[in-house]
Amino acid sequence: MIVDGRSLPDSLIVNSEICIVGAGVAGIALAREFGRAGISTCLIEGGGWSADIASQSLYAGESTGIPYDLVNTRSRYVGGSSNCWGGWCRPFSLIDFNPRPWVGGSGWPFPLADLSEAYARARDLLQVGHLPHDLAFWLDGLSGRVQTLTLNSDAIETLIAHFSPPVRLGTVFRTELERSPTIRLLLHANAVGVATDDSGTRATGVRVRTEDGKTLFVAGREVILAAGGIENARLLLLSNDVQPAGLGNARDLVGRYFMEHPRIPLGRVRLHDPYRRRVFQDARYSFHNPRLAIEGTCASAYFGLSERMQRAEGLLQCRSYLFAFHPEDDHPALESARRILAALHRRSLAIDACDARAVIAGVPSMARILLRRRGIIAPAPKYFDLVSVLEPAPDPESRVTLSEMRDRFGCNQVRMHWRIGALERRTHLRMLSLLKQGIETAGLGIVELGDADLAEDRWRDALGWCWHHMGTTRMDPDPRLGVVDTDCRVHGLHNLYVASSSVFPTGGNDMPTLTIAALALRLADHLRKQREMNVPLAVDTVAGPRSARTKSRFRRAAA
DSSP: OEEEGGGSOTTEEEEEEEEEEOOSHHHHHHHHHHHHTTOOEEEEOSSOSSOOHHHHGGGOEEEOSSOOOTTTTSOOSTTGGGGGOOOEEOOOOHHHHSOOTTSTTOOOSSOGGGGHHHHHHHHHHTTOOOOOOOHHHHHHHHTTSSBOOOOSOSSEEEEEEEEOOOOOHHHHTHHHHHHOSSEEEEESOEEEEEEEOTTSSSEEEEEEEOTTSOEEEEEEEEEEEOSOTTHHHHHHHHOOSSSTTOTTOTTSOTTOSOBOOOEEEEEEEEESSTTTTOBTTBHHHHTTOGGGEETTEEEEEEEEEOHHHHHHHTOOOEEEEEEEEOGGGGOHHHHHHHHHHHHHHTTOOOOOHHHHHHHHHTHHHHHHHHHHHTTSOOOOOSEEEEEEEEOOOOOTTSEEEEEEEEOTTSOEEEEEEOOOOHHHHHHHHHHHHHHHHHHHHTTSEEEEOOHHHHSHHHHHHTOBOOSOOBOTTOBOSSTTTOSBOTTSBBTTOSSEEEOSGGGOSSOOSSOSHHHHHHHHHHHHHHHHHHHHTTOOOSSOOSOOHHHHHHHTTSEEEOO
């Protein structure tokens, strides 16, 4: 069932067994699992079915560290981050789950093997298939349709990522959500805080506001925050009426260890063989290329630092991609076309006349790009841009806090302080050095790295991001070291859980979506098993005095 929160009467209580905040990858994965098990679930979503400027503006906040766009790196409508996802899929590696002495705070509280079954189900959810991430398998299966740049070095390895179509979960599962008798998807319902009993050890539900001024309350036996790596922390910090520092924040850990994958375009590769253009490592060529599909699954290759090299020199993980550059790829019409498409996506007619003229003038260049993409023409690239993505080291001073500025619901906005340290830079520079050595020693080409570009100030100027928000409610069985335990339950609360990349202890070097989905399915299994075993909560489930007062002005609605 789907309900527009704005259509409900003011002061209504919506009762459900499980209350989930956020209809993104984790939230929809959880709701489907509970719905199929016959467990009444209310899924709260602040947006609707498509992007909306007014709703999106609620993501505004301050950035006090490395400049960061808090609004446009998130998608505030059904489907969440799957709406802006490129479809890259690869599970985390063994090294991600093991402690590394040179990376503070590294290691997950359970082994990678514990996620194997959940990863398999996450692949089904994201429609990515079950083929191996093995280079030999792909080169054999593609039968000469693509070449790979082979480096004679054990410091650099070639890794494989698969592509989801990509699945836009809000679109793909809309009918299922509409028809489900046990799922209630509440749209245009803005979560503004988690309510608890007087002891602050049991969540009673979620307070909700709508744009037309209504206040609702969604009660649940269990409450799950699945609003993403930034909003999960914000909601815990905003929920401070019983615990002044915010829920789960007795040790000032909520919001700390924010991680994002730094993306740095630095370096240029010129291959000696101008016809060696169909390289598997060329992300521009391999991205969702149906010619490179096996059993319906597309893939791409990229360079990565080997585990041996990471351990030998105390480095983080780093992956580097090649992007073939043709003269038409730099035509200003491309950027104009992107702006026009973004405006249309927002259902805005505010299209700049200069952009429209640029697109018309650039039709020949864009036609060549389309013909090249479809394999009708195959000109040799002028060169390849080298783009690297780094694993972030966990840093407690890279964090999300509350700003003094407030949104239109009276809630404190986010203050983001994102920073990265010397280890990330050392890792990247070493990766570039090894790639240059490997490509040139193998006689494949020349890697151009200007000394000025490698200077620290220029390096930081080139730094970008991947829209991956991780780590603000990190997982650790010790409440002194983490916000949630191994089951993703917030320390100190018996029925409040977190489902998103915000629980990642380390961010890895691979795309987080597959792991987000796997962790959500793992959490769903845990809660279902508790119910099957009839495991009682550790505290009385009867609402305490504060809960009774909180709900007294609300009218009840059956789940």
